[in-house]
Amino acid sequence: MDGNAWGLLLQGAWTTAWISGVSILLGVFLGLVVALLRLAKIPFLDQLLGAYISLARATPLVTLILFIFLSGPTLGINLNRSTAAIMALTLNTTAFNAEIWRSAFNNFSKEQREAAMAVGMTPWVYFRRIMLPQTVITSLPNLVNEMSFLVKGSPAIAVIGIVDLTRVTNRISAVTYDPLPPILAAGALYMAMIGLLVWGQRIAERKANRLAM
Amino acid sequence: MSNWEILWASRDVFWQGFGNTLTIFSISAVLSFLLGSLLLFSMEGVRPRLKIPLRIFIDAMRMLPFLILAYLFYYGLPSVGIRMTAWQAGVLALVLYHGAYFAEILRGSRITLSSGQEEAAIAQGFSRPTMFLRIILPQLVLRTRGVMGNQLIILLKDTAFLVIITVRELTAAANSLSSTYFIPMEAFIVVIGFYWMISLALEQGIRFLGRIGEKRGFNNA
Numbered sequence: 001m002d003g004n005a006w007g008l009l010l011q012g013a014w015t016t017a018w019i020s021g022v023s024i025l026l027g028v029f030l031g032l033v034v035a036l037l038r039l040a041k042i043p044f045l046d047q048l049l050g051a052y053i054s055l056a057r058a059t060p061l062v063t064l065i066l067f068i069f070l071s072g073p074t075l076g077i078n079l080n081r082s083t084a085a086i087m088a089l090t091l092n093t094t095a096f097n098a099e100i101w102r103s104a105f106n107n108f109s110k111e112q113r114e115a116a117m118a119v120g121m122t123p124w125v126y127f128r129r130i131m132l133p134q135t136v137i138t139s140l141p142n143l144v145n146e147m148s149f150l151v152k153g154s155p156a157i158a159v160i161g162i163v164d165l166t167r168v169t170n171r172i173s174a175v176t177y178d179p180l181p182p183i184l185a186a187g188a189l190y191m192a193m194i195g196l197l198v199w200g201q202r203i204a205e206r207k208a209n210r211l212a213m
Numbered sequence: 214m215s216n217w218e219i220l221w222a223s224r225d226v227f228w229q230g231f232g233n234t235l236t237i238f239s240i241s242a243v244l245s246f247l248l249g250s251l252l253l254f255s256m257e258g259v260r261p262r263l264k265i266p267l268r269i270f271i272d273a274m275r276m277l278p279f280l281i282l283a284y285l286f287y288y289g290l291p292s293v294g295i296r297m298t299a300w301q302a303g304v305l306a307l308v309l310y311h312g313a314y315f316a317e318i319l320r321g322s323r324i325t326l327s328s329g330q331e332e333a334a335i336a337q338g339f340s341r342p343t344m345f346l347r348i349i350l351p352q353l354v355l356r357t358r359g360v361m362g363n364q365l366i367i368l369l370k371d372t373a374f375l376v377i378i379t380v381r382e383l384t385a386a387a388n389s390l391s392s393t394y395f396i397p398m399e400a401f402i403v404v405i406g407f408y409w410m411i412s413l414a415l416e417q418g419i420r421f422l423g424r425i426g427e428k429r430g431f432n433n434a
Contacts (some may be wrong), residue, residue, distance in 0.1 A: 057412070154278065155278045155279075
């Protein structure tokens with residue numbers, strides 16, 4: 001492999017990193033929104049979100065991405081590849097994140113709520129000042145774990161023709177006629193990316209254990 | 214003819230894809246569970262020689278995306294003279310990848326098992342393999358059934374990746390139908406329904422296993 005091939009490989013890695021990064025940020029935030037909506041137990045909406053979570057957790061990413069990218073135009077929405085990819089990854093990871101947030105909220109101690117109400121906090125102040133900071137810390141390890149799952153699932157975006165870190169190996173081997181080195185190099189780059197997340201998770205876990213009461 | 218009628222007329226394609234997905238899923242689920250148990254057993258004992266290389270293998274699998282492994286077997290290995298069909302490469306990749314995950318799940322539960330029963334079993338004259346098979350493994354399976362079920366659903370979803378290395382499974386069926394008749398939405402809705410059904414069936418199976426577990430006193434897992 002020459003410098004050119006490495007350049008292509010790094011470009012692929014960048015594509016994987018930014019698409020996953022945007023989906024992670026959107027997914028963590030939307031997951032929180034979905035979890036809060038489900039916590040409010042609004043009739044009909046609650047069942048709808050429950051069905052969405054069950055469906056999104058059962059649908060393979062590849063299928064979801066093909067579905068969004070191919071059926072967008074028939075609904076009159078023209079999506080470019082990156083948008084479709086981000087939409088699919090976000091829809092997928094939001095469902096998992098929503099469950100992580102929800103279980104953290106459900107396990108939150110009731111005494112603190114009672115104490116907050118007793119000193120006259122409004123529900124919003126209680127949520128923002130007391131509940132949220134603690135649940136962020138306790139659910140961080142699980143959220144980071146889900147992030148590494150997202151990066152591991154991200155090669156699915158190759159199916160609609162995005163040249164990510166997996167698909168770029170085909171490009172390189174089309175020139176060099178030797179597919180093995182680029183695939184191994186791509187594997188090493190993935191390991192570096194996911195290793196970074198796992199390392200972050202370990203730190204998050206240690207922090208969570210220290211702050212857990 | 215409406216779009217749904219076209220799909221009904223070509224139901225054979227769906228059935229074939231569904232059959233292929235189900236076959237690939239069942240073969241790889243069984244084999245990767247066996248591989249996971251074997252990996253765990255090889256890391257048992259007082260001073261297992263294989264412990265460090267297996268640890269490295271499991272950690273490597275946990276840091277790699279599944280598709281890159283499938284690429285390695287399907288596109289990479291022919292250049293060192295090992296040729297496999299897309300089907301063989303896909304199943305092999307699924308088995309090795311998920312075998313490592315199963316081993317890790319079982320190991321996580323294994324280290325919480327008390328050593329008392331192990332000592333009791335050895336005092337009763339159990340050999341290590343029999344003890345592992347009769348005493349340790351059944352407990353681990355019942356304890357980890359929840360995580361195990363999640364892993365099986367991940368395995369099911371990973372079979373869809375095989376469409377990229379040209380295996381004719383369920384997603385490939387939807388893809389080819391949608392490009393032939395240009396009805397992507399309906400075709401994919403049907404296929405997503407199929408995946409949902411399999412997942413729900415798996416969850417139901419795990420719940421059933423949970424009832425067995427509860428009867429035997431493993432309701433803490």
